[in-house]
Structures are given as C-alpha cells and as structure tokens.
Amino acid sequence: MKPAMSLSYRRSPRPKTFVRWKGQRAPIRFAVLLSLAMLGSSGCAKPNKPLNELHFRYPLREEAIGSKSEVPEVIVQKTGRKIVDHYNGILDLYLSPTHLSLKPRDFGWFNLDSSIPLTSVAACAKTCFYSKNGVSAWNADVILGGDHIEISLPASAETLAWCWDHKIPVVRRFDRDDWMYDGQALLFREDQPNYLTSRETYFRELAVTCAGPPLG
Numbered sequence: 001m002k003p004a005m006s007l008s009y010r011r012s013p014r015p016k017t018f019v020r021w022k023g024q025r026a027p028i029r030f031a032v033l034l035s036l037a038m039l040g041s042s043g044c045a046k047p048n049k050p051l052n053e054l055h056f057r058y059p060l061r062e063e064a065i066g067s068k069s070e071v072p073e074v075i076v077q078k079t080g081r082k083i084v085d086h087y088n089g090i091l092d093l094y095l096s097p098t099h100l101s102l103k104p105r106d107f108g109w110f111n112l113d114s115s116i117p118l119t120s121v122a123a124c125a126k127t128c129f130y131s132k133n134g135v136s137a138w139n140a141d142v143i144l145g146g147d148h149i150e151i152s153l154p155a156s157a158e159t160l161a162w163c164w165d166h167k168i169p170v171v172r173r174f175d176r177d178d179w180m181y182d183g184q185a186l187l188f189r190e191d192q193p194n195y196l197t198s199r200e201t202y203f204r205e206l207a208v209t210c211a212g213p214p215l216g
Contacts (some may be wrong), residue, residue, distance in 0.1 A: 014168060049085055050078040050149045051102075051112050056122070057147065060103060060113040066096025069159070070075040074102065075139065075152040087112070095162045099163050100151075102141060120144050124163035124188055127152065128210040138210060143179075144173060145186045150176075164202045170195060172209045 051074075082133040091112060094101040101115040122145030129137040139152040141160035153159050162172075169177075169188055177182040195205035 054114040064099035079148040
C-alpha cells in the first residue's frame with residue numbers, strides 16, 4: 001500500500017519593490033509620510049518666514065482684493081533678521097481702499113497669500129540705489145510697524161500712489177534703518193514739513209527719503 005501523499009504549499013516570494021516595515025508596505029508608508037508633510041506645509045507648520053507670518057495673521061480675503069498691479073518681485077524683510085526674502089515672478093499685488101493683498105500666481109504657492117489691512121500700515125518710504133550715473137533702481141516700501149515687517153516692491157509707482165491716496169506717513173531713510181536694523185522705535189521727524197497737503201509735496205518728501213547704498 002502506497003503511503004498517502006502529503007501536499008505542501010510554498011508562499012510566493014514578496015516582490016522586492018514592496019518591503020515590509022512594521023507590517024506595512026514601504027510605498028504605502030512613504031505615501032502617508034508625504035501626505036503628512038504636504039499637510040504640514042499647508043497650514044499646520046509653524047511659520048518661519050515673514051511672508052508666512054503675514055499669511056497666518058492676515059488670511060487672504062477675496063472681497064478685499066482691488067486693482068491688480070503686476071510686480072516682477074516682492075521683497076520681504078523683518079526687523080532684526082539679516083536674511084531678506086525675494087519672491088521673483090511668484091506674487092501679484094492687489095491694492096484696494098482697505099487692503100494691500102498678495103496673491104500667488106500659481107496654486108503651488110498658496111501659503112504665501114495675505115490681505116493686509118490699511119490700518120496695519122504704519123508708513124511708506126522710497127529706497128533708491130545709486131550707480132555712478134545716478135539713480136539706477138528704486139523700491140516702494142510699505143512698513144508694517146506692529147508686525148516689524150517691510151514689504152518692498154521694485155519700481156512700483158502704483159504702490160506709492162496708493163500710499164498718497166490714503167495719506168500714509170512717510171518715514172525718512174535713516175529713521176527706517178534705525179527701526180529695521182537697530183531695533184529702535186519707528187520715528188517721524190518733527191522737522192518734516194506738512195507734506196500731506198498735496199500730492200506734489202508728498203512725492204517731494206518721498207524723494208527726500210530716497211537714499212540707499214550704491215550698486216557699485
């Protein structure tokens with residue numbers, strides 16, 4: 001009598017591309033970690049740059065968006081911080097009677113948008129950069145005194161016109177530098193003329209503030 005046949009089953013080898021990690025496949029774990037990282041970058045992460053701070057403090061309000069002003073670059077700097085953030089071709093500027101808004105041109109930069117209320121703007125200024133032939137470049141500066149942040153927009157005449165329309169005070173260059181780099185209070189000179197009487201006197205005062213480092 002022949003002995004009964006015994007059957008044995010061998011498991012198929014697991015594909016090498018799927019390596020177990022604590023009972024889960026590695027690609028699944030990687031997808032989970034990637035999703036958590038994206039979620040953190042979209043709002044759960046602590047802001048570490050001035051523009052991120054503005055995004056959390058002043059969320060974008062569609063009803064606050066006014067006229068669009070295309071700017072090639074947005075420069076953001078915080079007092080006491082040596083690093084200056086440059087955003088080239090990423091953000092559009094919107095100016096309304098109540099807000100200054102920054103809106104990304106692409107969804108991938110959605111955590112950089114903000115609508116800054118007019119009441120948070122403490123001063124405006126104009127920074128000029130000089131070469132041997134005179135003024136070669138200039139920025140319109142919007143100073144958020146309470147937030148200790150300055151937003152600079154290269155050659156943005158629309159921003160300076162917005163400052164005049166809302167009679168925002170002009171801070172002179174050395175006083176701005178003391179505030180930005182030395183941690184002093186934002187001061188307005190008592191000897192400044194009454195420049196808010198007309199557009200001409202306002203822009204003349206901006207011209208007085210227009211002093212900056214040479215470009216070489």
